[in-house]
Amino acid sequence: MHFGWYILLFIAAGGVLAKAGAWAVHSLLEIARFLRWKKFIVATILMGFLSSLPEFFVGVTSAVARKSELSFGNIIGANIILLTLVIGIAVLIGGKMKIKDRALQKSMMFAALYALLPLLLVIDGEVSRGDGIILVLAMVFYLRELFVREKQVEEKFLSKEQGADEGFKAFFKNLVIFLLGLILLIVCAELMVFSAGRLALAFNVPLVLIGILGVALGTSLPEVSFGVRSALMREKELVLGNVFGSVIINSTLVLGIVALISPFRIYDLPLFIDGFIATGFVVLIFLIFARTKHEISKKEAKFLLFLYALFFIVQFFLK
Numbered sequence: 001m002h003f004g005w006y007i008l009l010f011i012a013a014g015g016v017l018a019k020a021g022a023w024a025v026h027s028l029l030e031i032a033r034f035l036r037w038k039k040f041i042v043a044t045i046l047m048g049f050l051s052s053l054p055e056f057f058v059g060v061t062s063a064v065a066r067k068s069e070l071s072f073g074n075i076i077g078a079n080i081i082l083l084t085l086v087i088g089i090a091v092l093i094g095g096k097m098k099i100k101d102r103a104l105q106k107s108m109m110f111a112a113l114y115a116l117l118p119l120l121l122v123i124d125g126e127v128s129r130g131d132g133i134i135l136v137l138a139m140v141f142y143l144r145e146l147f148v149r150e151k152q153v154e155e156k157f158l159s160k161e162q163g164a165d166e167g168f169k170a171f172f173k174n175l176v177i178f179l180l181g182l183i184l185l186i187v188c189a190e191l192m193v194f195s196a197g198r199l200a201l202a203f204n205v206p207l208v209l210i211g212i213l214g215v216a217l218g219t220s221l222p223e224v225s226f227g228v229r230s231a232l233m234r235e236k237e238l239v240l241g242n243v244f245g246s247v248i249i250n251s252t253l254v255l256g257i258v259a260l261i262s263p264f265r266i267y268d269l270p271l272f273i274d275g276f277i278a279t280g281f282v283v284l285i286f287l288i289f290a291r292t293k294h295e296i297s298k299k300e301a302k303f304l305l306f307l308y309a310l311f312f313i314v315q316f317f318l319k
Contacts, residue, residue, distance in 0.1 A: 006198045013191035014218030017054050020184035022225045027174040027181065034171045045146065048245020052254060054219035057185045059254045061193045063261035070196055071258045072118070072127065072266075073211025074219060075250045076275040079115045081220040082243045083286045084308035086227045090239045091301035094231030097240065098295045104240050108290060110142050111244040112283045114251040119276045125266050132259030139252035192218065208266070212275065213315055278311050 029050075055078055059071035091097050099105060117138060121131040192215060200207045223246055230238040266272045285307065289300040296304075 006195045006202065009191060010195040010199060010214065013188045013195065014214070014221075016184060017058075017188035017192060017218050018221030018225075020054075020181045020188060022222050023177055023181040023184075027177040030174045031171060031178065034167055034174075045143075045245060048242060048249050051223045051242055052246050052249040053182070053185055054222060055250050056254050056257075057188075058192060058215060058219055059258040060261065061186075061190050063258040065193055065197070066262055066264075067193060067197055067207055068127070068258050068262045068264035069266065070193060070207040070211045070215065072122075072255065072264070073206075073208035073275075074215040075118065075211075075255050076208075076279060077212035077216025078220050078250055079247050080278060080282050080308065080311060081216055082223060082247050083111075083115075083282050084304040084311075086220070086223050086243055087239070087286070087296060088301040088305040088308070089224065090227040090231040091296050091298055092305075093228060094234060094239075096295050096297045099240060099290050100294045104244070105294075106145070107241070107244040107248075108287075110145075111247040112287055114138060114142070114248045115279055115283050116276075118251050118255050119272070119279060122266055122272060126263065127255070127259045127266075128263045129260055132256045132263070135252045135256030135259065139249070139256065142248055142252070206267075208272075208275075209315065213312065274315070282307060282311075 055071075055074055058074055059068075062068055062070040062074075087097070099108060118127070118131075118135065121127065121134065196207065196210045196215060199205070200210055223242060227239045227242065230242070286304070289296050289304075
């Protein structure tokens with residue numbers, strides 16, 4: 001197959017993956033409304049897990065195919081996108097975003113720390129099963145802290161009142177859509193990993209770089225879509241919860257499972273160093289903005305968008 005077909009396959013699979021992720025996110029969000037789960041749970045746990053499904057399936061698929069470095073690059077790129085593009089676009093659409101809630105502030109600090117954790121573990125040039133165990137345990141620790149705080153929150157995530165029959169029909173419909181979305185996620189993740197491997201060979205490009213730039217954009221579209229919808233609905237707590245939860249889950253659970261399935265070495269150390277510097281700089285800038293008056297302003301959002309544009313240009317054109 002000519003490499004042009006692999007490019008088309010990669011783009012098509014990424015587009016369907018993003019759409020399937022959006023379906024899964026929307027349908028389970030409606031299920032959460034029907035079951036009247038707490039808003040705090042929806043914002044910080046449910047949306048984080050849901051919108052990380054594309055990264056999870058790409059990670060597991062790449063690990064089974066012995067291409068785990070693709071998942072590593074995907075996670076680096078996705079985390080940078082979450083803290084720049086997603087937050088930046090949401091603020092420009094919905095106005096400045098306040099981060100005064102103590103639970104969100106604590107989740108923000110976890111997200112900042114955990115975004116750097118995988119990169120620190122790779123300093124020795126490999127991601128081992130021991131590293132995978134550390135990452136999964138870090139996720140367990142975060143969930144423990146989260147559920148301790150969750151008990152103090154009472155606000156429910158409610159939808160408009162519906163009759164019992166109408167509500168159950170909607171619940172069943174969303175459950176079917178969610179399951180179909182999962183199937184599409186699995187298939188498209190397989191196609192993206194396959195085509196990414198072929199493109200890496202055709203262009204002599206490291207898989208990690210394809211993960212950082214190409215795969216990350218595709219797997220992050222559900223977060224971008226959800227961020228835009230939440231900003232328009234003035235549900236800014238959901239945007240922040242989704243971003244922080246996704247960063248934490250990507251960096252711990254997803255990469256941890258990948259490492260347990262298929263440990264791998266980092267052969268292109270300059271790319272790793274670039275990823276470490278870029279992630280560290282983005283995290284630092286985001287924390288400075290968030291801690292200043294405990295909000296992200298539109299001016300700061302524009303700078304975050306500029307940071308991602310600069311990161312993309314450097315990675316794409318100067319490598």
